[in-house]
Amino acid sequence: MKRIGSFFLYLSLAIVAVFQIFPIIWLFLFSLKDNREIFSGSPFALPSQFRWENYTKVWEGGIGVYFWNSVWITGLAILLTVLFASMATFAITRMKWKLSKLVLGLFMVGLMIPIHSSIIPLFNMFLNINLIDSPWSIVITYTAYNLPITIMILLGFYYTLPREIEEAAIIDGCSVPQMFFRIILPMTIPVMSTTVIINMIYNWNEFVFVNTFISSDKYKTLTVGIQNFIGQYMTDWGAIGATLIISVLPILIAFIFFSNKVVEGMSSSAVKG
Amino acid sequence: MSNKWLIALFVLPALLLTAILIFIPLALSGYYGLMDWDGIGAMKFIGLENYMNALQDGKFWDSAWHSFLLAIFSTLSLLLYLVIALILSSKIKGADLLRKIYLIPMLLSSVAIAQLWIKIYNPTNGMLNQILMAIGVEHPPAWLADTALVLYAIFVPILWQYAGFYILIYYAALKNIPESIIEAARIDGASPVQIALKIKLPLIMSVVKVTIVLAVVGSLKYFDLIYVMTGGGPNGASEVMASYMYKLAFSSNNFGYGSAIGFVLLIITLVVTFIVRKLTATKEEIQY
Numbered sequence: 294m295k296r297i298g299s300f301f302l303y304l305s306l307a308i309v310a311v312f313q314i315f316p317i318i319w320l321f322l323f324s325l326k327d328n329r330e331i332f333s334g335s336p337f338a339l340p341s342q343f344r345w346e347n348y349t350k351v352w353e354g355g356i357g358v359y360f361w362n363s364v365w366i367t368g369l370a371i372l373l374t375v376l377f378a379s380m381a382t383f384a385i386t387r388m389k390w391k392l393s394k395l396v397l398g399l400f401m402v403g404l405m406i407p408i409h410s411s412i413i414p415l416f417n418m419f420l421n422i423n424l425i426d427s428p429w430s431i432v433i434t435y436t437a438y439n440l441p442i443t444i445m446i447l448l449g450f451y452y453t454l455p456r457e458i459e460e461a462a463i464i465d466g467c468s469v470p471q472m473f474f475r476i477i478l479p480m481t482i483p484v485m486s487t488t489v490i491i492n493m494i495y496n497w498n499e500f501v502f503v504n505t506f507i508s509s510d511k512y513k514t515l516t517v518g519i520q521n522f523i524g525q526y527m528t529d530w531g532a533i534g535a536t537l538i539i540s541v542l543p544i545l546i547a548f549i550f551f552s553n554k555v556v557e558g559m560s561s562s563a564v565k566g
Numbered sequence: 567m568s569n570k571w572l573i574a575l576f577v578l579p580a581l582l583l584t585a586i587l588i589f590i591p592l593a594l595s596g597y598y599g600l601m602d603w604d605g606i607g608a609m610k611f612i613g614l615e616n617y618m619n620a621l622q623d624g625k626f627w628d629s630a631w632h633s634f635l636l637a638i639f640s641t642l643s644l645l646l647y648l649v650i651a652l653i654l655s656s657k658i659k660g661a662d663l664l665r666k667i668y669l670i671p672m673l674l675s676s677v678a679i680a681q682l683w684i685k686i687y688n689p690t691n692g693m694l695n696q697i698l699m700a701i702g703v704e705h706p707p708a709w710l711a712d713t714a715l716v717l718y719a720i721f722v723p724i725l726w727q728y729a730g731f732y733i734l735i736y737y738a739a740l741k742n743i744p745e746s747i748i749e750a751a752r753i754d755g756a757s758p759v760q761i762a763l764k765i766k767l768p769l770i771m772s773v774v775k776v777t778i779v780l781a782v783v784g785s786l787k788y789f790d791l792i793y794v795m796t797g798g799g800p801n802g803a804s805e806v807m808a809s810y811m812y813k814l815a816f817s818s819n820n821f822g823y824g825s826a827i828g829f830v831l832l833i834i835t836l837v838v839t840f841i842v843r844k845l846t847a848t849k850e851e852i853q854y
Contacts, residue, residue, distance in 0.1 A: 303658070305653065310664055312726070313670060313729065314667055317670065317671070331691060332691045336696050377579040377583065380576040380577070380579065388572070396577060396581060399581070400580070400584060405783060405835065406592065406835075407787045407808070409787065409789065409828050409831055410595050410831050410832035410835075411587075411588060411591035411595060411828075412591075412812075412828070413824055414591035414592075414598060416605075416815075417594075418591065433587065437583040440584055444580070498674070498675035498676065500790045500794075501812075505816065517677075519681070520794065530685065537678050537681055540678050541678050544674070552666050556666065559672070559731060560734055560735055560738045
């Protein structure tokens with residue numbers, strides 16, 4: 294009886310796993326096929342020959358440009374967000390000042406804002422300062438909109454840092470900025486790496502801001518780029534599949550190496566809500 | 567340490583960015599909502615006219631209704647996620663690996679998910695209809711082109727995308743329950759189902775509450791997936807508040823009216839957050 298029960302438990306968990314993973318495997322399979330094979334064969338069949346040329350075709354057809362835009366915009370925004378969020382969290386948790394609670398509250402409110410309520414004024418703002426169709430509008434917007442979640446993840450760790458270290462550093466003649474960059478930041482590497490990977494997922498996958506602020510192909514990132522691109526290749530399923538796989542691969546690879554960090558970051562995003 | 571200049575130096579970069587790029591635009595959105603404005607020409611003050619128009623705009627109410635339905639579906643699906651998490655937490659071998667596998671769709675961009683599911687739903691060559699035809703369904707529906715089905719068809723990828731996230735949160739909360747409590751119940755003769763319902767569930771109620779807020783507020787914000795999969799169609803059958811607002815502003819150049827709807831979206835989000843919290847408030851947080 295107990296065995297049968299646990300058999301069904303494992304079975305149900307396995308079905309959920311298949312449901313979660315199978316669409317992605319199907320995508321990978323058809324990215325290596327041509328239309329004839331996709332349309333006539335079984336969706337579960339391996340490709341008769343692996344058509345890697347689907348990948349080279351789309352990469353050279355423009356996906357390469359979008360890919361590198363995504364890389365540098367994502368990277369730069371992560372750097373700025375994590376630096377500014379660390380500085381702010383440091384000031385909020387380690388320094389004494391009257392408005393610290395209020396400022397923290399402001400950042401936490403920022404967590405629940407629907408971006409559709411701010412996108413028209415943002416668009417207008419960037420239009421007025423000539424940042425529409427400039428990648429910088431995207432970099433600073435990503436930096437700002439990821440600050441709240443980043444600060445929230447950092448917060449718990451900063452509260453647990455022992456004060457003795459700071460006191461010792463000050464006695465040794467360290468200035469506060471020196472202490473922050475040489476002592477505090479290195480100590481927070483574990484939690485910083487969590488925020489880096491969470492920021493990476495958000496930035497890499499972001500769509501609305503780029504879709505709204507950027508119109509030139511040369512500045513588009515992958516999410517918006519693949520949208521146009523798929524329009525062109527409407528009927529070539531293999532090419533579309535290859536495009537999608539290229540766009541999700543960096544995050545999936547990062548997940549293989551840092552899955553514990555992702556899990557940690559995602560669960561702490563709900564601790565306070 | 568309380569040097570004012572130092573504090574400013576550390577806080578201002580983050581605070582200014584947040585103020586200028588998040589809070590000021592939110593306030594401006596309410597202000598633009600009072601204007602007749604095409605986004606390029608001069609603004610003309612028209613008072614509450616945009617907000618009044620919204621009240622009589624059938625398309626707005628339709629989109630609000632669809633957002634509301636998605637919020638209900640999302641909240642109900644939490645039950646399913648909770649059950650899976652409860653099973654996972656009952657000494658399952660490989661639970662850690664499984665929850666990571668479940669999380670994978672959450673890592674993909676909504677655009678990639680939308681494109682993938684467009685293919686899955688493709689009437690003739692998609693995976694779903696190929697399977698349905700293989701098991702003998704003669705005329706499977708054109709899922710995304712059917713006004714009666716499209717909202718449900720869109721909800722499946724949403725379910726798929728977020729499953730891992732919520733299971734992860736519930737699982738983490740369940741793992742936090744001290745083993746001694748569960749052991750004591752087991753010795754007292756409680757069955758696994760009783761332990762799940764009477765002990766584990768009440769102990770993670772505060773987390774469940776948070777996830778309800780996340781699910782409801784999250785559904786009010788759904789945009790990317792719907793915008794890419796159907797563009798709100800066919801015939802407005804999958805239009806939600808965010809996609810309607812976006813179209814008004816960036817397709818019809820109706821920036822004033824779009825801002826008003828964006829501002830209403832903000833108000834609804836804040837009010838709903840408040841109501842859900844009140845409704846689900848437990849009298850006292852359980853301590854253990």
